[in-house]
Amino acid sequence: xxxxxxxxxxxTLINFELAPTTLKVLADRLDLDGLDVDxxxxxxxxxxxxxxxxxxxxxxxxxxSSLRNAMRLHGLxxxxxxxxxxxxxxxxxxPWPEVPDALRALKKKYEIAIIxxxxxxxxxxxxxxxxxxxxxxxxxxxxxxxKPDRQTFEYAFQTMDADPSQVIHVAQGWEYDxxxxxxxxxxxxxxxxxxxxxxSSDYQPYDELPDLSGLPALLGC
Numbered sequence: 001x002x003x004x005x006x007x008x009x010x011x012t013l014i015n016f017e018l019a020p021t022t023l024k025v026l027a028d029r030l031d032l033d034g035l036d037v038d039x040x041x042x043x044x045x046x047x048x049x050x051x052x053x054x055x056x057x058x059x060x061x062x063x064x065s066s067l068r069n070a071m072r073l074h075g076l077x078x079x080x081x082x083x084x085x086x087x088x089x090x091x092x093x094x095p096w097p098e099v100p101d102a103l104r105a106l107k108k109k110y111e112i113a114i115i116x117x118x119x120x121x122x123x124x125x126x127x128x129x130x131x132x133x134x135x136x137x138x139x140x141x142x143x144x145x146x147k148p149d150r151q152t153f154e155y156a157f158q159t160m161d162a163d164p165s166q167v168i169h170v171a172q173g174w175e176y177d178x179x180x181x182x183x184x185x186x187x188x189x190x191x192x193x194x195x196x197x198x199x200s201s202d203y204q205p206y207d208e209l210p211d212l213s214g215l216p217a218l219l220g221c
Contacts, residue, residue, distance in 0.1 A: 003187065004135070004162055005106055005219065008147075008171035009116035012192050013099050013212070014126050018086075022067070025085045030076060044070040049175060052117060052146035059119045059140060060087045090118075091125035096194075098213040103132040105216035110168075111135040115156045117146045117176060136160055148180035170215065178203055190215065 010016035019041050026032060047066040064083035071078040106112055113136035116123055120141050127137055136159060140146045143155035157164055164185040171177035172192045181189055182203050189206040191199065199208060207218060 001166065002111070002162070003109075003166050003168065004111040004113055004160055005168045005170060006113045006115050006156065007169075008173060008177050009114050009118065009123060009126065010093075011194070012170065012172040013095055013103075013114070013130060014093050015096050017093055018090075021089045022086060025082055025089070026071075026076065029079075035074060035076070040070060040074050043073055052140075052176075053149075056140070056144045056146070059117060059122060059146075063087050063090075087122070090122050092129075093126055094129040095131075096211060098211050100131050102212040102215050103130070105221045106219065107132070109221050110219070111160075113156070113160060114138060115147070115152065115169075116140070117152075147176040150180065150184075153181065153184060168219065170212075174200075174203075178206060190218065 007013050010018075022041070022044065023032070023037065044066060047069050048062060051062045051066050060083075063086050064080070067083050067086060068078040071082070103112060112132075112134050114123070114127070114134055115138045117140045120139050123137065123139060127134065136156075138156045138159055140152060142159070143152045145151035145155070147153070153164075157167070160167075165187050167186050168188040168190065169177065169181050169186050170190040170192060172194055178189060178191060191206050191208045192212060193199070193208050193210055196210075199206075209215060209218065
């Protein structure tokens with residue numbers, strides 16, 4: 001039976017260095033000494049999540065608007081160049097060290113795909129940085145919806161011409177991936193718990209790994 005392993009991209013496959021990059025962009029022109037950095041970054045994260053729940057718009061616009069709102073909330077002067085610098089940095093992010101070898105091992109048995117909340121042009125270079133060919137790279141731009149919207153996953157299944165029962169989904173994030181996929185009828189779900197968080201029995205069944213290095217063995221490769 002045909003089986004596909006789908007992946008969230010950023011933070012699961014790609015070392016999504018958005019937080020340190022954001023601080024570097026701002027520190028280049030602003031005094032951040034009085035800033036509660038953790039609170040600011042958390043607000044920026046929440047605003048990005050809130051933005052993807054609204055009507056679809058390109059991800060580069062979401063980065064701009066979320067950064068602008070977070071900066072204004074914390075009394076920081078926003079410039080369009082701040083958002084531009086952040087958007088330009090995203091394609092430069094590379095994979096976590098174990099990812100390429102794990103994906104190569106999986107490709108011996110499975111098709112592999114990405115389902116990502118991003119724009120096509122942003123993720124293209126990230127995929128090149130991984131250095132492994134994917135059977136499908138599916139984006140919010142193509143689906144005209146963002147995870148956790150069910151439309152994103154349904155678009156992915158349609159694009160891959162696959163039933164959910166053929167799909168194993170692998171992701172780090174809860175709100176974007178594991179919560180919305182609990183009731184989709186997937187064959188299997190794997191949580192990549194890179195940050196040592198506590199899981200939830202309410203969203204079982206899922207397997208848990210600290211990174212991708214153990215995924216091929218878990219999936220019988």
